[in-house]
Amino acid sequence: MQNLDVIVIGGGAAGIGAARTLADAGKAVLLVEADTRLGGRARTEHVDGMALDLGAGWLHSAEQNPWVKIAALHGFALDQTLPRWREQWRGLGFAKSEQRAAAAAFEAFETRLRDDPPPGDRAGAALVAGSPWSVWIDTVSGFVNGTDTAKLSIADYLAYEDAATETDWRVPAGYGALVAAQAYGLRTALATPVTAIDRSGTSLKIETPRGTLTAAQVIVTVSTDVLARGAIAIGGHDAVLHAAAALPLGMADKLFLAIDHGEDELDANAHLLGDPRNVITGTYTLRPFGRPVIEAMFGGDGAREMAERGLQGAADFAIEELCALLGGQWRRRLRLLAGSAWSRETHIRGGYSHALPGRAAARQVLATPIDPRIRFAGEACSTSEFSTVHGAYKTGVASARALLG
Numbered sequence: 001m002q003n004l005d006v007i008v009i010g011g012g013a014a015g016i017g018a019a020r021t022l023a024d025a026g027k028a029v030l031l032v033e034a035d036t037r038l039g040g041r042a043r044t045e046h047v048d049g050m051a052l053d054l055g056a057g058w059l060h061s062a063e064q065n066p067w068v069k070i071a072a073l074h075g076f077a078l079d080q081t082l083p084r085w086r087e088q089w090r091g092l093g094f095a096k097s098e099q100r101a102a103a104a105a106f107e108a109f110e111t112r113l114r115d116d117p118p119p120g121d122r123a124g125a126a127l128v129a130g131s132p133w134s135v136w137i138d139t140v141s142g143f144v145n146g147t148d149t150a151k152l153s154i155a156d157y158l159a160y161e162d163a164a165t166e167t168d169w170r171v172p173a174g175y176g177a178l179v180a181a182q183a184y185g186l187r188t189a190l191a192t193p194v195t196a197i198d199r200s201g202t203s204l205k206i207e208t209p210r211g212t213l214t215a216a217q218v219i220v221t222v223s224t225d226v227l228a229r230g231a232i233a234i235g236g237h238d239a240v241l242h243a244a245a246a247l248p249l250g251m252a253d254k255l256f257l258a259i260d261h262g263e264d265e266l267d268a269n270a271h272l273l274g275d276p277r278n279v280i281t282g283t284y285t286l287r288p289f290g291r292p293v294i295e296a297m298f299g300g301d302g303a304r305e306m307a308e309r310g311l312q313g314a315a316d317f318a319i320e321e322l323c324a325l326l327g328g329q330w331r332r333r334l335r336l337l338a339g340s341a342w343s344r345e346t347h348i349r350g351g352y353s354h355a356l357p358g359r360a361a362a363r364q365v366l367a368t369p370i371d372p373r374i375r376f377a378g379e380a381c382s383t384s385e386f387s388t389v390h391g392a393y394k395t396g397v398a399s400a401r402a403l404l405g
Contacts, residue, residue: 004028006403007206007213008396009194009232010221012040013389014377016183017396018219023186025404030213031186032206034193034222034347038183041223041348042389044174047337050291051174052256054340056389057295058083059175062167065390066397067178071171074181079170079289081269089270089286092325102276105133106140110161113154122357123157124150132277139279142300145387146250146351148279156355156363156386163384172289179389193347194222196233199371219399221378221392224366225249225349236370243366246359247380249350251303255282255296255311255318255339262333263292266326274321280305282318293337294322303351304343311339352387353380367395375399 008019011033022029037043041055059065059078071078086103088094094102109126112118118125123141127134127149138148145152171178189210197218198205206213222232227244234240259266268290274281280302285295296318298306306314315336323330343350355362367381377395385391 004030004213004215006030006217006219006400007032007204007215008219008221009206010040010378011035011038011183011188011190012221012378013042013179013392014221014379014381014396014399015040015219016179016186017393018221018377018400019186019396020182021397021400022404025400027404029187030215031183031188032192032194032208032213033188033190035345036191037180038188038190039176039180040392041342041352042176042179043340044176044180045338047256048258050293051172051177052293052295052338053171053175054254054256054338055342056175056179057170057254059169059171060388060390061163061165061385062169063165066393067175067390068169070182071178074178074184076171076173076178076181079172081170082166083168083285084269084271085283087271089267089272092272094273094276098276102133102136105131106137109137113158117154120357121154121360122150123152123154124148126154135279136276138300139273139276139281139302142250142279142302143252143283143297144299145354146252146303147248147300147354151354151356153355153357153360156360159360159384160386170289175389194232197374199235199374204373217373217375217403219375219377219396219403221376221396223249223348223350223378224353224380226347229349234374237374240366240370240376243362244380246356246362247353247366248356249342249348250300250352250354251307251343252297252299252351253303253306253314253340253342255298255306255314256337257294257296257315257318257322257334258337259287259292259294260333260335262330263287266294272322272325274318274325282321284318284322294318294334299351307341307343311341312336314339354387375402 382391
């Protein structure tokens, strides 16, 4: 492991993007990952003959998403069926009139954020007290941002909204599988958590439980929660660690329920929100790709509650919500296939980042090197495409190109 030009720490989309760029430029690069797999928060599991994405699942903003071209390069087909998150299948539990009222309340909320933002950069301050749809807005924020609006920077939220498009596609073979495919042929060291970076000498020394590695340069792509906890000791980088703490990971988890009977009663790719009046609820995609499965997602307080219940407890909750909408007969038809609990993943510790009120500028601080030999990358370093796989990948590529000079 000697004579390395660059060590990339973290084998998610940002790390893979950085390592791929460096390797293609002829650099001796090693991709070091604490887990036993690559992909980070993009993770595909194969269960019952289906590729299930337990993390990232949508190629957001497909018009500007580099994974569209990468998918073609690796022979991955894309499904261009757009999500139906704004629809409630058959109006079950959420009548058309209520959906219109909720949508109008959200539009008014976002207009206030843009045109008359409350002081303090706290999105939750723009909620209307006593409005029947304020809870619903926080529920949506939980899915989108991983947290409620009280903990959300207005400037950060609007930066993402202004950059994103409405074109979201999926990968039938798995987004996580696609991300891992982009690492094919790269030199990697799995199950190798980095504990410290010693920058006192001419070469950087990277400490791991498996020994010390040396390289001329390093790109760090681990999550903000890992950085903020000081899991990697880096002298002189207090500003970076404080920036990471201002960009905590929200909560976002998934469950997949197998449909053992009656799948033809559900429309493919239809959507249901469990309870629009409760932040402890799931959002459900019925039969994604036409498969005999229901994909559930929990965000914010709902994800936190499900993590405490455990996978089977969360599945029981989801099944009860679905039965309340679809009928009690579905209790016998649904069973847990797989699920995630990202807050319990030691080397990640959450979903995706959001800036705390008043701290949107922390993303730029995190991305600005203190030592010219050390760069930071990852979704949290993107000022407008954070919380996405393509945003993470772009920052990794940019960091690599900066080192290439």
